[in-house]
Amino acid sequence: MIAALLLSAALACPFCEAPGLTLSDQLAESDVVVLAEWLEADRGGDSKDNPAYTRFLVKKSLKGPYAEGKKLKLRGYQSGETGETLLLTAGGGEILEWDLPVPISEAGFEYLRNNPGPDAPAADRLRYYLAHLEHPDDLVASDAYGEFGNVPFEEVEAIADELPRAKLAQWVADPDTDPSRLAFYGMLLGLCGTDADAEVLRKRIFAGTDEFRIGVDGLMSGLLLLTGEQGLKELEDAKLRPKYILGPDGQPLKDAAGEPIPVPFSEVYAAMQAVRFMWTYGGERIPKDRLKEALRLQLAYSDLAEVVIADLSRWKDWAAMDRIVGLYTNEAYDVPAVKRAIIQYLLEAERDVPENAPSDAPEPPHVAAARKHLAVIEAEDPELVERARDVLYSVF
Structure with a gap:
């Protein structure tokens, strides 16, 4: 279920939750x-x-x-x-x-009056809403933020040169910035920032805290947009490889009892989201093979395995096959959802052959390997494999 939800492609701009109805929507519909x-x-x-x-x-x-x-x-x-x-x-x-009356100031009403409208070019609409982010009137600020949730990432990226870089850096650094908007601002800063802005993002990301932090996934994504492979290595070294939070000296931070502080699961999950973001939206900033390598690290977390395996299957990362199959008999991963994900991964690999290949062309090695692994699993769990096949071929 988790994998199905996360695999659905979002058309709206990432890290910006669209409200049920923006003010411009209300104006158009009333x-x-x-x-x-x-x-x-x-x-x-x-x-x-x-x-x-x-x-x-x-x-x-x-x-x-x-x-x-x-x-x-x-x-x-x-x-x-x-x-x-x-x-x-x-x-x-x-x-x-x-409709139910909505409290609104005169400034808010003028904001509504002057909005470009749904038929205006996307760039004109976004410029208008950019100018009203963090407006003193909270209704205006929230609505301007919400408008970005209704547009594709590509349209936001197209106006990267017009983004308010200095303001974004200030909002990212400010601990009082609304946490629900922090991820979005981090992503925007990644589109327009400088080396100095990358340091602003690093300071927030690698703060050395075990608290649950809203928006850190967008900050990580912004860092990857700005720094590419270097930022990815930093995330791997701080969030994905170590078991404990590391201090500036590279040693684990310790709690009041002198025990090392584990890297919170929420931070690992945020790093996974950043890697997934870069796969979908990052273009050529980071080679696809490097993103696959980073995602494989998260197979170490049984709670993420279902999602990670589904992504690696979608990304056709057949180099991870032996490691993924090895999880099938690992007690920590002995849950139906993970086993189904492993079987579906193998089924996808088995049928991943080049289009229009000659009938006498040799079989790709990953196809033969997948078939061999499936035969072993099917001998143990025939019903599970059969159900996985039914689901796969009923969808495709």
Whole structure:
């Protein structure tokens, strides 16, 4: 299940979670969009003739028939304070259905008014939202961030020269930056940064902490974008090869009891995500064979084995076959999901032959090896192999 989720190709920009609906989405989908001031509200009574209501005063209008100065009386009780401004939206054509009011400042409404709209060129839209990242109005900042979750990585990469490098470095270094945005900022810094910015990323990544850290996967990805193979080696040496967190002197850090502090699983997982990111989005910055080597290191973690094996299969890393097959009888990996992943890996290898190869062409060595391993496993677990074949060939 984990592997299936992680293998799905995400069209949206990585490390940026798209909100359910951005403000520009609301504007496009609504028939009425106004900035309104809360006036009063009444909870109503038990009688149908005395329903709850809320009154608003239209301050500004973007869409719909309600001009500035119009008073609206809407069904339902909406608490508020005198002078409070809200975004009111409605759809449904002639019989309007009003959405729940959203608190919004005048600055937020102007941000919505001036947004380029969904039909504008992607570069124009992204430039606008770039200018509003970390805006003092949190609604604006969150919405601008969320807009990046709706665009492919390639469109973000296309404006790399226009990214606010100095601001990104400042946000990455700032411990008060919203952790949910840190991964995205780290990735952006990787697209536009300098050697000095790589040091900013290193300082956050290799901080020598065993705390769970949100966003470190994006910081690692940014480092790999900036430094390529050198950064990959640093991640391997600090997060993937050692069992314990290493200090600046290369020795394990110790806790208050004098015991070495293990590298947290979350950091290993983040490094895996960074390697996977580079495979999909990194272009030629790091040779594919080096990324395969880095991912193989994570076979040492039984909790990651299912995902790692699935990735190595997708990447056609048949050089890892003997090591992967060796896990089949390893007690630490004796779980159905991992065994299925191993069998599926072998099935993929078995059928990976060159297209349009002559009928008398010699069989690739990995095909013969996969068939041999499958025969051994099938003798022990025939039902498991049969189910794996059914799944593979029903999908493909």
